[in-house]
Amino acid sequence: MENDNVLLEVKGLRKYFPIRKGFLQRAVGQVRAVDGIDFHVYKGETFGIVGESGCGKTTAARCIVRALQPSAGEIHFRAGGGEMTDVANLSRDELRPLRRHMQMIFQDPFSSLNPRMTLFDIIGEPLLVNGMADRQQRIERVEELLALVGLRPEFLQRFPHAFSGGQRQRIGIARALALNPSLIVADEPVSALDVSVQAQILNLLLALQERLGLTYLFVAHDLSVVKHICDRVAVMYVGRVVETAETQQLFESPKHPYTEALLSAVPQPDPTLRSQRIILEGEVADPANPPSGCYFHPRCRYAVDLCREQTPVLEEVEPGHAVSCHRVLELDLAGTLDAPVPQTAHS
């Protein structure tokens, strides 16, 4: 797999958080937020990570940009077209020259912007930190970035609180784009946006990718968005990857029961299709105390005894399609092509 086209390769990535209790705050256990994941991202593609709330998507994304120190594993990143470097254990100083090549767009456009900084300061900060000392030059670049994400240049001296949620997410995107990074790690970048702006941002991300050759690692829970923008997708469940495949393949013929349930739960913009979803029964698995065997077995309608006893491993069942399920070869699961095609009102 050591391939010139690979921009990012994650191997055995783990992140455990201690659970602390009592007056002395002793660690009494750990949350296995990310519990050994492997995947690689090709240059210029969009790689999606989807999965249930709390399954570790954000933690994985934050480890990759090294906002968090991984507990174990390797993160190989090709910065500026050079050699692959394992960034998992680099020090702050060693990371500094690499950081500009990978930028993050956050899930929460509210808490990710400093309320005491103007847009000019927020978006211009990475420019300043990276040596663009000339104020006029920075103003021009920030104005350019604002225009790029559909904000007015007059907003330059405004503070983030005066903007609505959608506008604030654009600010975050402008900031991430400031240094022309090669990898953008986007954590739910459009989930706070209403549909029409979401469409604009998705179009913008696609256009920017084409123009600048950007690579996206795209964390999202909206499967329609993932289907629209991603080339390949990894599905996570309780800290692990349970399925990876090319997007079309994953949606048409999912091979993991959790993926099947996910696909069926997508709300369709058509009131006549109400309630045709599989509501997953059972407790949401707890990453501090995961079930035995296959983590999905308490909620899986295909579970057999083996599933309770043995942990399945992620294995390639077809070229480019890897699944972690004991019964992968016997099951015939429903993809989205089997669902009725919704009649959108005006198409």
Add this chain to the structure above:
Amino acid sequence: MQDDRQPILSVRNLKTSFFTDEGIVRAVDGASFEVHLGQTLGIVGESGCGKSVTALSILGIVPRPGRIVEGEILLRRETGNGQSQEVALTSLGDSSSEMRSIRGAEIALVFQEPMTSLSPVHTIGNQIIGAARLHRKLTKQEASELAVELLSLVGIPRAEGAIDAYPFQLSGGLRQRALIALALSCDPRLLIADEPTTALDVTTQAQILDLLRSLQEQNGMAIMLITHDMGVIAEMADQVVVMYLGRVVEEGPVDTVFGESKHPYTQSLLRSIPSIHSTPKVQLPTITGTIPHPYNRPAGCPFHPRCPDVMPGVCDHHEPELQSVGDEHLVSCFLYHPVPETSS
């Protein structure tokens, strides 16, 4: 359940503005709608169109430099023995004791910004226990049991343990669920949910929506659901209100608004949704033009600079008003109404 025709909440010609140094932002500019017990009203519209400010106005918590400048917000309150009475929230002081007893008790809000509405220094459990005991007669023990029950109802694993967690220890989705539990702890009659499931994945979203629906069936709670997710609206809402630049441009039963939308804005919104059935990687149809400058609203129909069906000389000179185009179906557009004789 109460008479369907008596809404629990009526918003009439609500106008809320922010008086900033640069100018006046008319965040809500004449919005009217009703919410009924046992029903869900969905509010959709572009970012910045005033959905959250509408919610804040109802609760009397519009931050400065904003305030309600016109209009009425009427809440129907039970006065005991099956009677009810309308209270004009707009004439109560925002920090009056009556408004405080309504806020969080009769009307609960699930905020778009979970981090700003959960206290970072108190555990999730203590926040729910505190809120529940503030508005309901419960012992500490009962409130604590309620907290655990609510947290597991909203799908938080290890609920007994989670009550001891601080908000920063939870993922975005878990935080959002904790917030929903907090809102439900007071057994509100009207739940205003501002993007309640936006931070959640689809399976958890399905669970939460299911929970809201069953609570609504059980106790007839009214829900005002603000979301940009047309899928969630299609799934949940009975009535839909489409807002643009602070105004309601279309309103009607969910099937009508999705199946026979009339307003060019609603039609564009529906077209711009990526679907799991559509062609990937193509540019999605978007609404042309940009959202107008909030200080500088277009004359005439607020949508005219972006409208594919604009009629020059009409739409840029006259303001359309929300009028009936069919059974319970209201639209504000000159394609369906005669142009007034005198210009406004």
